[in-house]
Amino acid sequence: MVDVPELVAQAREGRPRAVARLISLVEGASPQLREVMAALAPLTGGAYVVGLTGSPGVGKSTSTSALVSAYRRAGRRVGVLAVDPSSPFSGGALLGDRVRMADHASDPGVYIRSMATRGHLGGLAWAAPQAIRVLDAAGCDVILVETVGVGQSEVEIASQADTSVVLLAPGMGDGIQAAKAGILEIGDVYVVNKADRDGADATARELGHMLGLGEARAPGDWRPPIVKTVAARGEGTDEVVEALEKHRAWMDEHGELTARRARRAAREVETIAVTALRERIADLRGDVRLEALAARVAAGALDPYAAADDLVAGVTGPEQAPRHGA
Amino acid sequence: MVDVPELVAQAREGRPRAVARLISLVEGASPQLREVMAALAPLTGGAYVVGLTGSPGVGKSTSTSALVSAYRRAGRRVGVLAVDPSSPFSGGALLGDRVRMADHASDPGVYIRSMATRGHLGGLAWAAPQAIRVLDAAGCDVILVETVGVGQSEVEIASQADTSVVLLAPGMGDGIQAAKAGILEIGDVYVVNKADRDGADATARELGHMLGLGEARAPGDWRPPIVKTVAARGEGTDEVVEALEKHRAWMDEHGELTARRARRAAREVETIAVTALRERIADLRGDVRLEALAARVAAGALDPYAAADDLVAGVTGPEQAPRHGA
Numbered sequence: 001m002v003d004v005p006e007l008v009a010q011a012r013e014g015r016p017r018a019v020a021r022l023i024s025l026v027e028g029a030s031p032q033l034r035e036v037m038a039a040l041a042p043l044t045g046g047a048y049v050v051g052l053t054g055s056p057g058v059g060k061s062t063s064t065s066a067l068v069s070a071y072r073r074a075g076r077r078v079g080v081l082a083v084d085p086s087s088p089f090s091g092g093a094l095l096g097d098r099v100r101m102a103d104h105a106s107d108p109g110v111y112i113r114s115m116a117t118r119g120h121l122g123g124l125a126w127a128a129p130q131a132i133r134v135l136d137a138a139g140c141d142v143i144l145v146e147t148v149g150v151g152q153s154e155v156e157i158a159s160q161a162d163t164s165v166v167l168l169a170p171g172m173g174d175g176i177q178a179a180k181a182g183i184l185e186i187g188d189v190y191v192v193n194k195a196d197r198d199g200a201d202a203t204a205r206e207l208g209h210m211l212g213l214g215e216a217r218a219p220g221d222w223r224p225p226i227v228k229t230v231a232a233r234g235e236g237t238d239e240v241v242e243a244l245e246k247h248r249a250w251m252d253e254h255g256e257l258t259a260r261r262a263r264r265a266a267r268e269v270e271t272i273a274v275t276a277l278r279e280r281i282a283d284l285r286g287d288v289r290l291e292a293l294a295a296r297v298a299a300g301a302l303d304p305y306a307a308a309d310d311l312v313a314g315v316t317g318p319e320q321a322p323r324h325g326a
Numbered sequence: 327m328v329d330v331p332e333l334v335a336q337a338r339e340g341r342p343r344a345v346a347r348l349i350s351l352v353e354g355a356s357p358q359l360r361e362v363m364a365a366l367a368p369l370t371g372g373a374y375v376v377g378l379t380g381s382p383g384v385g386k387s388t389s390t391s392a393l394v395s396a397y398r399r400a401g402r403r404v405g406v407l408a409v410d411p412s413s414p415f416s417g418g419a420l421l422g423d424r425v426r427m428a429d430h431a432s433d434p435g436v437y438i439r440s441m442a443t444r445g446h447l448g449g450l451a452w453a454a455p456q457a458i459r460v461l462d463a464a465g466c467d468v469i470l471v472e473t474v475g476v477g478q479s480e481v482e483i484a485s486q487a488d489t490s491v492v493l494l495a496p497g498m499g500d501g502i503q504a505a506k507a508g509i510l511e512i513g514d515v516y517v518v519n520k521a522d523r524d525g526a527d528a529t530a531r532e533l534g535h536m537l538g539l540g541e542a543r544a545p546g547d548w549r550p551p552i553v554k555t556v557a558a559r560g561e562g563t564d565e566v567v568e569a570l571e572k573h574r575a576w577m578d579e580h581g582e583l584t585a586r587r588a589r590r591a592a593r594e595v596e597t598i599a600v601t602a603l604r605e606r607i608a609d610l611r612g613d614v615r616l617e618a619l620a621a622r623v624a625a626g627a628l629d630p631y632a633a634a635d636d637l638v639a640g641v642t643g644p645e646q647a648p649r650h651g652a
Contacts, residue, residue, distance in 0.1 A: 033631070034629075034631050034632075037629040037630065037631045037632075038629045038631075038632065040629065041623070041626050041627070041628060041629035041630075042626045042627075043626070044626050045624070045625070045626050055381065055382055055383075056381055129630075130630075133630075258624070261624040262617075262620050262621050262624045263620070264624070265619075265620040265621070265623035265624040265630065265633075266616055266617065266619075266620035268620075268623065268630045269616065269619055269620055269623055269630050269633040269634050269637060270604075270607060270608075270616065270634075270637070272630050272631055272633075272634035273607055273634040273637040273638045273641075274600060274603065274604050274607065276634060276638050277600065277603040277604075277638060277641070277642075278596075278600050278603075281596055281599055281600060281603075282596075290592055290595065290596065291588075291592065293591075293592075293595055294588050294589070294591040294592035294594075294595055295588050295591070297367070297591035297594065297595055298371070298584070298587040298588045298590070298591040299371070300367050300368045300369070300370050300371050301367070301368075302367065303360075303363040303364045303366065303367035304363065304367075304455075304459075304591065304594045304595050304598050305359070305360050305363045305364075305598055306360075306363075306364065307591075307595040307598075308595050308596075308598035308599040308602060311595060311596070311599040312599045312602050312603060315599075315603070315642070316603075316641070316642045
């Protein structure tokens with residue numbers, strides 16, 4: 001058994017191993033998960049959580065790394081949660097991409113953690129907030145959450161940050177593609193990276209048009225800025241940080257930070273509850289109930305709703321028949 | 327109330343309105359959902375379900391459209407389920423992209439349906455299999471499921487098809503990006519589209535290398551083919567169909583089709599059961615329980631697991647405390 005209070009104390013002192021250990025306990029749904037969570041809860045709320053999302057190839061890792069450098073120059077402790085798909089094929093490839101991050105590997109003021117998108121019980125929606133909690137409680141001033149894929153789960157995670165940054169690049173991941181990926185409307189700050197390439201101005205213009213930035217807004221509404229960067233050379237990074245700080249100040253002023261965090265907590269609690277219920281269903285795999293039901297469904301002998309009724313009854317008792325479509 | 331048996335009979339005659347109505351009933355979790363599902367179950371299993379996935383911009387819509395044409399030439403009835411992110415910003419943009427599909431709009435042998443990725447109770451994982459069921463029962467010989475985003479949910483849907491096609495294009499969405507998106511290992515057939523562009527051969531080579539196609543495999547193992555296409559001109563489409571048919575024959579020969587469909591049904595049933603349980607939790611929003619819990623969690627006064635316990639108890643009764651991390 002781990003000495004949780006000791007581990008938490010070490011994490012708050014900035015010891016990376018303690019942070020790593022806590023995240024592992026949390027990710028792995030260890031027997032001490034609840035003890036860890038109870039210990040962390042009163043220590044959270046200090047970190048500013050920034051989500052970074054965008055199509056593959058727009059330069060998210062590079063931008064994240066540039067932001068880490070900028071925040072470090074300002075003396076902030078920084079946590080990075082890189083939500084990566086884990087794939088037998090990509091392991092090596094990803095390492096190359098993480099090389100820039102290696103600049104920060106020896107900096108005790110930076111904690112970097114990669115998280116696999118799959119193989120997890122409740123998926124990203126469950127695991128990411130828990131890891132953020134650990135980094136928050138460990139005393140990070142800023143937590144950058146970088147999601148690699150562009151999909152429903154990834155957009156959801158990015159949109160649960162205090163501030164969401166959407167990255168685009170000229171040519172690839174241009175406006176229409178970003179819109180297709182559904183990420184356009186979640187941005188509080190937009191970054192057109194690789195701005196030294198042809199088409200950067202056009203991409204920024206098109207984006208401004210799609211966002212309706214030219215249209216009138218109610219006074220006090222947040223108008224998302226579009227910042228052009230060349231992250232590989234650190235150009236524009238200070239402007240991104242400035243935009244983030246402005247958004248944070250705007251949220252403070254309008255009570256939006258509290259509101260967002262309450263929404264995030266609601267989703268977190270709901271996801272944990274659903275995961276707990278899902279686990280009970282998974283336990284039914286043990287007694288081959290699901291397997292037998294699935295074979296009948298696949299053969300057309302049973303419809304999936306009737307089969308699901310059986311599973312739900314196994315979890316909650318038959319008196320709690322589902323009201324789905326009733 | 328809808329006359330479900332009549333609607334199902336009309337759908338099987340190929341009347342697009344009846345199919346649309348059934349999908350709407352299914353998507354909207356209508357009160358007649360269960361009746362619809364029970365009516366459809368014995369009619370399913372005839373369709374060959376092909377998933378198409380790939381990074382934004384590789385030409386998925388164009389490739390899907392070319393496949394529709396090819397299957398139509400062979401006299402097959404085709405269903406298309408395009409899983410699109412619904413976004414207030416993208417509505418117009420997407421239409422442009424769907425123009426090619428309009429070629430098929432007046433063809434009674436083709437049924438095209440778009441599905442939004444968000445706003446759904448149980449998300450894509452819940453809704454997509456139900457829509458596939460309707461298309462299957464309506465007598466489609468082939469169902470093409472095209473996912474727009476590249477993320478956890480989208481990859482999961484694509485990987486649940488009978489055969490999964492992964493699309494790439496030279497330059498954008500090259501090997502490393504596809505690997506990052508986690509889609510590389512799910513393909514049964516790989517397509518390098520836009521093969522008239524520079525770098526197509528390099529992309530195909532790199533892909534073959536990443537997939538380890540040069541390595542020895544056990545006899546009888548499926549070796550995913552890499553097909554080069556220029557979908558906009560219909561080039562290579564026949565070769566894709568041929569590859570699909572080969573994969574289907576291989577699955578038949580090795581019992582893989584039955585196995586995959588049983589796995590798909592298991593996941594479908596599990597998702598419906600979890601969704602039913604999730605709905606009960608959502609009902610608790612009504613009595614502001616979740617909201618009050620979330621505010622305490624956001625303030626650090628309560629940890630999210632303790633809060634989730636409360637929710638779960640509200641759904642299943644307190645005697646069924648969650649065993650999460652217990």
